[in-house]
Each structure stands twice: as structure tokens, then as C-alpha cells.
Amino acid sequence: MEKFMLLFRGGVNHAHNAKDSQAAIDNMQAWRTWMESMAQKGILVGAEPLKPLGKQVTGKSKKVTDGPFIEAKEMVGGYVTVSAKDINEAVEISKGCPIFDEDGKVEVRPIQSMEM
């Protein structure tokens, strides 16, 4: 089994846009259901949502600027780490993500094992 990180970008209601509306509540429920189903299968390794703010540190001079860094639809709003047989299985897993119902996208990336 390999580990993969699914990065979530955009999404109208996902974490950073969530408001206290029924849509947002339904959306949270959908995310929870998805996470629970992965947990039940034993493939969920970790997950965290991110706030839509932060700082950016760049360059040799380590210049600090305020976020948001890019357009909202490109911003990373959270991640999930899963175990899967290969990238194809990881992609299949990502298709269950509710972010597609809210116009977002998922980036599936294998986690690199660093050899000494």
C-alpha cells in the first residue's frame, strides 16, 4: 500500500467559504459522510481543513506577505491522506469527494518515500 495526499482546491462551500446556511451544513455533512466511509474501509490516514488566510514567506530575504495568495478557486482548502494500492485507486477514492458538487477540484499526489 502506498500513501497519497489529496489536495482540495476551490469549492464554493468548502471550509474557507462555509457560512451558517443550510447549504453549508449539508456540505459539512457530505464531507463527514465521505470521511467516515473512508475510515470504515481503513484507508483514511489523516486530514485537516485549512482557513482561507495566512502568510506567505518568500525569497532569500524571507519576505513576509499576507494571504490570500491566489484566486479563491485555486487556493488549497484542505487535505486528506489515504492509503491506496496505486494512483488509480487513489483517484477512484478522490471521486467520492463532495468538492465536485461545489465546483472545486482535487489534486491526487503520491507521497514520496525519501531514501537515505
Added chain:
Amino acid sequence: MVSVLTKIFGIGNLETAEDVVQQAFIDAIRVWRLKGIPNNPSAWLFSVAKNKAIDIIRKNKFSVQYDFSEDSRILLTSEYTLATTMENLWKEELMKDDLLRMMFACCHPEISEENQITLILKTLCGFSTSEIAKSFLTSEETISKRLLRTKDFFRNKKIKLEIPSVEELKSRTHAVLGAIYLLFNEGYNSSQAEHLIRRDLIEEAKLLCKLLTENQYTQLPEVYALMALMCFHTARSDSRLTTDGEIILLPKQDRSKWNKQLIVEGNDYLNKASFGRAVTAYHVEAAIAFEHCKANTFEDTNWELILDYYQWVCVFYPSPITELNKIVAVMQVHGAEAALEEIAKITNKKKLESYYLYFSILGEIHLRINRKPEAKQYFLKALDLTQSKAERKMLMDTILMI
């Protein structure tokens, strides 16, 4: 609360669960003193405990001390799902099962029976170490050691919280029932100085047993039998003390004060207990208690039948306490001298000699055969062995009358 929290942290971290509960109560005392008791105290406590649990998880997500890798527990490690998962774990219908699972974990076959019962009393029933020590006729130090050993066992063996398989269920339920009965006895005849009857413990014991009768896997005949036994005993509790808290012994109890409804309830449970072929000590003790409840006066009591029952219990489930009970029955049927002969036959007296009832019975026997000086000595010894105010008062009165 401890059982839910143990589900959250894993049984290897029982101490964390206990700490959270204790902290929640400390908070409660502090806040309630200032602001008054909230409308729903238990909801208040639960929400404090939940928040504390969330804090601990946030701090220890990656710690090796906690194992969050299991399917549903992994959801606690992500902020996506932590709050809602925590909320769901505290639903009432789930909490009942948590309690059952915790009972069975405490009664793991590799833990000695004594240690099992100790742990149940501590974690599920909120007993203090000294109360457990009295129930076991042993010292507080022994009890602390037992608790430590059992917690180490859980940690090292990575025991899971689960209801055992059908094959194991019967033997493991036996240990659970033993603990419930001990708890009940402590409530029915408390070791605390101030209160002889502790209704909170009695209710706790009945609640735990009732849980077993409600779960389809654990509703065994002996579970119903114990439930019946406890109903019959509690039916008599109102008549056991005067309004000043003094003891009234069985012959003088006002039988009209006995709770008829509980006797009926007990009878129902006893009927349910009679399916299957199992006849356990609980069956027989329930039958004995029922004989007492059935008799309209003390003189009407069918002591011959009761003696038969006790003889049966002493053969199949021997214990020092049942021996003593048998001797009381012998005294009623065959007289004090026969009882004295019977008591001489008991071989292992070591345990009995730290038990006030043993000396109190010896005193009563000697009183009846008119050996007053000895009787007085025995009652004095009994007096040394009990802290209960009501028991002491009764013994003092007896001594003064000799």
C-alpha cells in the same frame, strides 16, 4: 462518562479518561458554586468532558501513547470530523452499549476475578478505594495495587472494548454479575459511618443489571435471577431502619412497609430466570429472599425450606458469607446449640474474623444458650469491626441489655 471516554482514548489510557471525569467535576464544583447549579447538570458535565477530551486529542494526535489508527477513532484526529464525531459518541443509546463493553473489558478472562470486580467498582460505579477495601474485607493498599496492575495489563495487552463472543459470554457475564452483586450489597449494608443503606449504590447496581437484561446477548437466566434477588431485598429496605436511622431486625420489621410492587417485579424476573437449565447461586438466593417476602409474619417464615436452600448454596457456591447465613437458618430451625456446633465446623475462619457479622452471630448464639459473659465478649469484638453508626448503635444496645 468513564466508559465513553475510554472508548475515545483506548482502554490503555483509562487513567486519562478518569482524569477528564475528575477535572469535569472539579470545574463543576467551582463554577456551580458561583453561578448555581445549571438546569441540566449532567448535560453541563458532558459538554465540559467533551471539550476536555477534544483538547487532549488535539495535543496528542501524534503521540505514541494514544492509538487513533482504528477506523472510527481516526476521525477524531482530523479537524474535518473531530467535533461532530465527538458529539456523536455521547449519544445516549450508544452510551448504554459503552457501559456494557466497559463491563466486559473489566471482566477480561486474563484478569483475576477479584481484580475484575475491583476495576468495575472503581471505573463504572465510582467507588472510592476505601469502600472497595471494605467490600473485599481487605486493605486500601491491596486495592490500589490491584487497580495499578489491571491498568498495566490493559496497556500492555492492548485490550479492546467489545462485547464478547457467544462462547465466552456466559463465563464472562458471571464475573460481571459478581461485581454487580457486591455493589448491591455495599449499598444494602454500607460500610460508611453515616448511612447504613445507600440507595445510590443500590440503584447503580440495579441499573447495571437492567442493562444486561435489555441486551439480547446478555439476557441470561442468572441475570434475571440476580435482578429478582435485588428487587426482593430492596422491597424490604424501608422497614429496615427507624426514622432516626436505627436498625430494625427482621423479626421486628413492619411488613406492611414492604414494597409490594418490587416484590411483584422480583417475581416477574424470577419467572424469566427459570428458562434454561441453569440453577445458579442467584436463583437460590432469590428464592430465599422470596420466602422471606412471602411470609406474613416472622413466625410464618418457612425456615426449613430456607435452610435447605442455604445448604445447597454452601455445597455448590461456598463462601464465608453464605456459611454465616446458613448458620442463622440452623439457629432458627434446630436451635442455638446446633448452630454453635455448625459454626465450629467452619474450617477457614481467617476471612470471617475480620467481619463483624461473624462475631455478632456468635454473640447471639451464646446469648440464646445463656452464656452471657461470652456473648458480651463477642458483641464487643463485633463492635470493633464496624464503622457504621447504625450497626454500632444496635450492638451497643444489645451489650447494654445483657
